[in-house]
Amino acid sequence: MSKEPVAVVGIGQTKHVAARRDVSIAGLVREAARRALDDAELGWADIDAVVIGKAPDFFEGVMMPELYLADALGAVGKPMLRVHTAGSVGGSTALVAANLVASRVHSTVLTLAFEKQSESNAMWGLSLPIPFQQPLLAGAGGFFAPHVRAYMRRSGAPDTVGSLVAYKDRRNALKNPYAHLHEHGITLEKVQASPMLWDPIRYSETCPSSDGACAMVLTDRAGAARSPRPPAWMLGGAMRSEPTLFAGKDAVSPQAGKDCAADVYRQAAIADPRRDIDAVEMYVPFSWYEPMWLENLGFAEEGEGWKLTESGVTELDGDLPVNMSGGVLSTNPIGASGMIRFAEAALQVRGQAGEHQVDRARKVLGHAYGGGSQFFSMWLVGAAAPDS
Amino acid sequence: MPEVLKAPLVVEFPFTRSLGPVQSAFLTGLRERVVLGVKTGDGRTLVPPVEYDPVTADEIRDLVEVAPTGTVTTWAWNHEPRRGQPLDTPFAWVLVRLDGADTALLHALDAPAPDAVHTGMRVRIRWAEERTGAITDIACFEPYEGEAVEPGGHDGAFEDAVHGIVAHARLDYTYSPGRAQTAYINALSSQRTFGERCPSCRKVYVPPRGACPTCGVATSEQVEVGPAGTVTTFCIVNIKAKNLDIEVPYVYAHIALDGAGLALHGRIGGIPYDQVRMGLRVEPVWTEGARYPDHYRPTGEPDADYDMYKELL
Numbered sequence: 299m300s301k302e303p304v305a306v307v308g309i310g311q312t313k314h315v316a317a318r319r320d321v322s323i324a325g326l327v328r329e330a331a332r333r334a335l336d337d338a339e340l341g342w343a344d345i346d347a348v349v350i351g352k353a354p355d356f357f358e359g360v361m362m363p364e365l366y367l368a369d370a371l372g373a374v375g376k377p378m379l380r381v382h383t384a385g386s387v388g389g390s391t392a393l394v395a396a397n398l399v400a401s402r403v404h405s406t407v408l409t410l411a412f413e414k415q416s417e418s419n420a421m422w423g424l425s426l427p428i429p430f431q432q433p434l435l436a437g438a439g440g441f442f443a444p445h446v447r448a449y450m451r452r453s454g455a456p457d458t459v460g461s462l463v464a465y466k467d468r469r470n471a472l473k474n475p476y477a478h479l480h481e482h483g484i485t486l487e488k489v490q491a492s493p494m495l496w497d498p499i500r501y502s503e504t505c506p507s508s509d510g511a512c513a514m515v516l517t518d519r520a521g522a523a524r525s526p527r528p529p530a531w532m533l534g535g536a537m538r539s540e541p542t543l544f545a546g547k548d549a550v551s552p553q554a555g556k557d558c559a560a561d562v563y564r565q566a567a568i569a570d571p572r573r574d575i576d577a578v579e580m581y582v583p584f585s586w587y588e589p590m591w592l593e594n595l596g597f598a599e600e601g602e603g604w605k606l607t608e609s610g611v612t613e614l615d616g617d618l619p620v621n622m623s624g625g626v627l628s629t630n631p632i633g634a635s636g637m638i639r640f641a642e643a644a645l646q647v648r649g650q651a652g653e654h655q656v657d658r659a660r661k662v663l664g665h666a667y668g669g670g671s672q673f674f675s676m677w678l679v680g681a682a683a684p685d686s
Numbered sequence: 687m688p689e690v691l692k693a694p695l696v697v698e699f700p701f702t703r704s705l706g707p708v709q710s711a712f713l714t715g716l717r718e719r720v721v722l723g724v725k726t727g728d729g730r731t732l733v734p735p736v737e738y739d740p741v742t743a744d745e746i747r748d749l750v751e752v753a754p755t756g757t758v759t760t761w762a763w764n765h766e767p768r769r770g771q772p773l774d775t776p777f778a779w780v781l782v783r784l785d786g787a788d789t790a791l792l793h794a795l796d797a798p799a800p801d802a803v804h805t806g807m808r809v810r811i812r813w814a815e816e817r818t819g820a821i822t823d824i825a826c827f828e829p830y831e832g833e834a835v836e837p838g839g840h841d842g843a844f845e846d847a848v849h850g851i852v853a854h855a856r857l858d859y860t861y862s863p864g865r866a867q868t869a870y871i872n873a874l875s876s877q878r879t880f881g882e883r884c885p886s887c888r889k890v891y892v893p894p895r896g897a898c899p900t901c902g903v904a905t906s907e908q909v910e911v912g913p914a915g916t917v918t919t920f921c922i923v924n925i926k927a928k929n930l931d932i933e934v935p936y937v938y939a940h941i942a943l944d945g946a947g948l949a950l951h952g953r954i955g956g957i958p959y960d961q962v963r964m965g966l967r968v969e970p971v972w973t974e975g976a977r978y979p980d981h982y983r984p985t986g987e988p989d990a991d992y993d994m995y996k997e998l999l
Contacts, residue, residue, distance in 0.1 A: 319849065322706030324737050328745075342743040359701040359855040369736055372743030417702050421927075429693035429861050430871050432978045433930055434951060435923070435938055443921030444940055448999040451919070451964055451992070497922035497935075541899040545889035545947035549999060 301400040303684050305522035305529035306644040308338025308515030314478040314629040317416035318509040323363060324370035327412050330511035331371055334408065338515040339526045342372030345515070346404035351381040351391030351411040352633030356423035358414060371410065383539075385581070387411060388512065388636025389666030389675030393535045395516050396677070400532075405518050412511035413631035420507065420632060439504055439584065441670065443496035445549045446586040450498065452550060455589060455604035457498065461489040462607055463585035464503045464627055470614055471624025473653035478508040478629040503585035503627070510631035512638045522683070530644035533661065533684055534565030535677035542670030549671055555594040558674040562663070563596070566678045571596045571663070575678070577619040577656045579642040580665040581635065583626045588612065592620070595665065595676075614654060622646065622654045636666030640677055647681040691868045698856035708737045710849050711749055711842040716823035719813055720840045722749045723787050733787035749842030752786035754811040755835045756827075759783050759790045763800040770856070772826050778803045782827055785834050794826040802829070810835070819848030866896035869908070874979075877972050881946055883907045889947030912943035915982070916990040917966040918999045919949075922959050937962045941982055942998040949998050956983030965989035 310333025312318070318326055327350075335341065348371050350364050364380040371378070381391040388411035395409035420438075427433060435441065450457065468484045471477035492502035522529040538558035541547070559571070568574045580591045589603035597618060598606055606612055612620035621627070623642040626635050643664035645651040656662075665676045705713060708724060712735050715722045724735030725748040732740075739746045761780040767773055772794035780803075781790035796812065797803045810830035817823035863871060866882055870893045873880045882894035882905035889898065890909050897904050920939035926932075937959050940949035954962050955971065967987040970979030 319704045320706075322704055322709060322737065325706040328738065359699060359853065369738040369740040369743065372738075374740045374743070414704075417704060419699055419701070425927075426697050427695070429695055430691060430863055430867075430977055432952075434932075434953060435927070435930075440921055440923055440938055444919040444938070445999070447921060447964070448919040452996075493924065494922070495925050496938075497924065499921070543948060544899045545884075545887070545891065546900065546997065547948070 302402050302518045304396045304399045304532040305517055305519070305525065305683075306514050306532070306648070306679065307517050307522060307525040307527070307529045308334040308336075308340065309513070309641045309645055309650075310334030310337055311476050311512040311638065311641065312510045313476055314508045314510035314631060316478070316506070316508065318414065319416070323358070323360070323412070323414050323417075324367055326414055326509065327367055327410055327511045328370045330412070330513040331408060331410055334513035334515050337527065340406070340515060344406055345372060345376065345408045347377040347398060347407045348373040349379055349381060349391055349395040349398070349407060349409045351387035351637070353384065353387060353413055353420070354382070354423060357420055357632065358418040371408065383668055383673040383675070385583075385632055385668030386636050386666040386673040386675045387668060388634050388638065389640055389664065389677070390537050390636070390673065392514060392516070392637055392640045393537055393675055393677060396532055396535055399516050399518050402518070406521050407516050408513060409516060409637070410511060410513040411634040411637040413633040414509045415507040415631060416509050439496040439499055442584050443499045445671070446584065447498055449550045449586060449590050453589070453601040453604055456608070458490070459589060459604045459607055460498070460503045460585040461486060461500070463582065463588040464489045466613055467582070467585070467621050467625040467627040470622055470654055471628035473614070474623045474628075475652070476629070477624040478506050478510070479624070499584050499586070505583045505626045505630040506628070508629050508631040510629065510634050512634045512641050514637070514641055514644065519683075527650070528648045528681065530647045530679040530681070531683045533678045533680045534562040536561035536565070537673070537675045539673050542672045550590060551594045551600065552671045552674070554672070555591070555667065555674045556596070558676050559595045562676050562678050566661070568678065572598070572618065575618070575661050575663050576659045577622060577646055578663045578665065579621055579623060579625070579639045580663070581626055581639055581667050582621060583630065585627060588620055591665065595663070614656065619656045622651060622656055636668070636675060639666050640664035643677065643679050647679050688868065688872065690862055690865055691871060692860055692862045695859040695861040696856065697859075698854065701853045701855055703851050703853055705849055705851065706737055707747065708735050708749070710847050711844065713819040713821070713851065714844045714847040715840065715842065716821070717817045717819040717848065718844065719754070720838065721752050721754060721784060721811070722840065722842050723752050724749055730788040731786060732789050733784055733791055750786070751837040751840040752784045753835045753837045754784070755830055756782045756784035756787070756809060758795065758803070758805055758807045758809055760805055761795065761803050763803070772822070777826065780809070780827060782809055786837050793824055796826045796828050820851055864896055866894040866905070870894055871977060875977055877970075878910060879912045879943060880908045881911050883909050890945060891948065892943060892946040892950055909945065911945035912970070914967060914969045914985050915941045915943035915946070916995045917954065917962065917964060917968055918942050918995045919964055920954065920962055935959045939982070940999060941968060942995055952979065953981040954983070955981035963989065965992060965995065
């Protein structure tokens, strides 16, 4: 029996900010969920199941927060489950929800991801002291910076490429009312003059720390037929994982990422991603990851990704826009960040991205990764239903 | 087999919590010796109150005061109170349905022994002397034989409401690095570095993990590596981390020790930070009594060729 086609009919997110002191975690997730339901013109009773994701419990120090969020998300009396894949969780949460529809277990599923980083401490959560080990590093920047240097060496990219990505993403964010950073006075010179934190990563080439939530309503063909607005159709979706560190790991272009993309392209009959895909919303927490992922996802040959960035191809009005929303570089509620990528891809093919809408965006890829480049999740969504 | 290393590991952090409108009223109420519940769509009163109706999922904001007296609905005896619990002598964990409420609140009951506790017994709140707007403003419950106390008619609006709390999280572990890493750590104290070779792919894991993550098989063959190695990639850390006693800037490097199948991470010293480069040949610098090299310094050998280490980044 073939799979049920999966449609995105509702999308909601909070205005991402540094701190939402006016709401509890329940109030935060509720806001995104309500907006997604409103977009779909559905009520709580129309939802069959809820699939939620966030970063590890250590971040906010709330053990299994999904347990107490059931009433805020209308999940009482329904299946509710939590997905747990570090920074990629927003993407894998959406895919678990999509699979429940595709397998005809449920007709309509609410999926949601969040982080309230103002009430959490990611650095503490990621850098627990370990007895007998030399404490050397704190935070994600220092972990990823050597991989960026390895990419620069391997590709021969000029050292300005990272700043071009940051400048582009921050300008895109100005067109997105939900983005956290709205740096109205941003210039390339300011990015390039910002302090070097973990050389070769500058301050302006890193993501902020945000409070926010993102929700989507996923449904089957019948649900899509009742949708008041154009649905986004899932054309392919996949997840892959590999260890953080192992002999032979390619941290610059992990095999799990390549395999995940290949699986999505096979499902969606994408022969040439550069030609067949109109835009990409990818997980770029440090600016250099744009050219790195362009190669990993097959949009450029190995060592050539930076040329797409440098020549303006990835600009909002370029031939392959990347991170139209402003990306993780402009908004990073960690657990939600993957789902925001997936939601932006859906917004684009629904023609509902407002000022950051890409013309004729018919097929858009949403991408997330997490941990030490060990979890990958991606989906390709289209304006037209599969098989039509 | 030598004894496996163990050490205490305590992680703790003060988390902040924004309360939202309902928890804000509830905790501010406790500060003022007022217990608030919330009315649901079907007319029940939930204590402690929640923001959303568990039946209809509607937002609920109709706060009502309930009594400081109530009935134990079930309980469990706590023989050995632990750090941070409401009482430091043995006590009963109780669920108390306060008069006027339809649900029960979890708290502690101060009772001399388990035979002094029973389901259905009447109890009342013992308020803390100093109250700040936290669940600990209820010091505990105590047995109560008197009349039921009528609740006041508070509506939950307070001057100077509490909007946030600080929740101290603390976890006590006993950490053990396991058999393979214990051998590695013990060898380091005699300034030697041992990895383990995978019997299947023949790669040498440093530090060893007791198993090869790629092949999924146990490793046991010990292989000495180094002492010298090659910087395969690195970054220059310019921001000082709160929990680290290392002067910035410093170089954090991936170092492939000679014979190792992957790089380990270390600090580079003995050379200006801006002269460190990929391919630099380095050796460990030990300090007396340390469990690991303090840092790595240049050996003075010519740099390694990129092709020799490009798979070890």
